[in-house]
Amino acid sequence: MDQSSLMEELPPVKPPSGTYILQLFLIPSVIVAAIFLVVGLFGMLVDGGADPMIQVSDLLQSNPQKRWRAAHALANLLAADRRATFGLRQYTNNRDLAISMSDTLKDIQDKKTQVGATDSEEDVLLRTYLVTALGMFDHPDGFEVLVRATEEDVTEVKVKAVESLGLLAARNPEMDMSVLKEYLTVLSKDRESVVRKMCAYVMGVVADEDFIGDPPGRPGPLVMLLEDVNRDVTYNAATALARMGSGEGLGTLNRMLTANVDRPDILQEEEEGLQAFKADTLVIGALQSMKQLITINNQVDMTSSLPHLEVLTRSKVLQIQVVAVEIKRLIENLSLIHISEPTRLGMISYAVFC
Numbered sequence: 001m002d003q004s005s006l007m008e009e010l011p012p013v014k015p016p017s018g019t020y021i022l023q024l025f026l027i028p029s030v031i032v033a034a035i036f037l038v039v040g041l042f043g044m045l046v047d048g049g050a051d052p053m054i055q056v057s058d059l060l061q062s063n064p065q066k067r068w069r070a071a072h073a074l075a076n077l078l079a080a081d082r083r084a085t086f087g088l089r090q091y092t093n094n095r096d097l098a099i100s101m102s103d104t105l106k107d108i109q110d111k112k113t114q115v116g117a118t119d120s121e122e123d124v125l126l127r128t129y130l131v132t133a134l135g136m137f138d139h140p141d142g143f144e145v146l147v148r149a150t151e152e153d154v155t156e157v158k159v160k161a162v163e164s165l166g167l168l169a170a171r172n173p174e175m176d177m178s179v180l181k182e183y184l185t186v187l188s189k190d191r192e193s194v195v196r197k198m199c200a201y202v203m204g205v206v207a208d209e210d211f212i213g214d215p216p217g218r219p220g221p222l223v224m225l226l227e228d229v230n231r232d233v234t235y236n237a238a239t240a241l242a243r244m245g246s247g248e249g250l251g252t253l254n255r256m257l258t259a260n261v262d263r264p265d266i267l268q269e270e271e272e273g274l275q276a277f278k279a280d281t282l283v284i285g286a287l288q289s290m291k292q293l294i295t296i297n298n299q300v301d302m303t304s305s306l307p308h309l310e311v312l313t314r315s316k317v318l319q320i321q322v323v324a325v326e327i328k329r330l331i332e333n334l335s336l337i338h339i340s341e342p343t344r345l346g347m348i349s350y351a352v353f354c
Helices: 003-009 018-048 052-058 064-083 095-112 121-134 143-149 155-171 178-187 193-206 221-227 231-243 250-257 272-296 303-312 318-340 345-353
Strands: none
Touching: 052 064, 052 095, 064 121, 095 121, 095 143, 121 143, 121 155, 143 155, 143 178, 155 178, 155 193, 178 193, 193 221, 193 231, 221 231, 231 250, 231 272, 250 272, 250 303, 272 303, 272 318, 303 318
């Protein structure tokens, strides 16, 4: 049989229809989605089926599997509740639950101080989890045990405790900050840079004038952190000061604007993509802080930032370019107004920002 006769016997070739192609992708996708849904629902039933107060008591169980199952369930519960609309929250605004978790952490802390007590990796992870969880609540019921956790010799626990104290302070600005101020001042001199870095951030949240002090003669602890040997600490200190309306950290913010992949603090990132990401993150953070500073306090002379901003107006990153143009225009407008009418600052502020 020759080739032409063979071709005549074969059925005509038709291109696949759109419906057929859709079925090839749609049906497997539906199956995979159904599997994930079933697994997710099962997980929710397992995690949400028990009373949260019972799960808190399970954190002290000797059975590690039961203990960590309770920790996992509570973590999912609080994280999901924190993301919910305020009126729909059931757990992060539950003071009984917060107090119960605080008491649990206190029991664990007390056992740690007993003679002959060991401190396993599992114990550290559990305390780290608890101090993190206490920062998710609306009420500062965990304040005392969190302050106690900042005295730990385990860096991970100490950092998370400071972070949670900052979160509680942000949600409860009316609470007495005097004890927290004392601890933050001490922690600003901690030997671990990661603790000092978090401490600088929380100082900006508490926003007490004593953290600024009266520089240059009597600088406060936050201003002193601008001279820290670790650059990340100085960056957090500068952004915290800007949040408070202080221009003491403007020089550091200007250095952040010049972040590039040749800097030692950026080269420490192993991957090239992470280096570029960190450089852009530093620049964006500095720009946001400058915008916040000029909005809060338009009396700060920010003309030293103009050359750096001019360079950034041509950035390839659109977000950097847009914000740099905006801040540059604000500084130039304020400079002109201050020169022309230096005695009418109250009206100037109104004219520029309203």
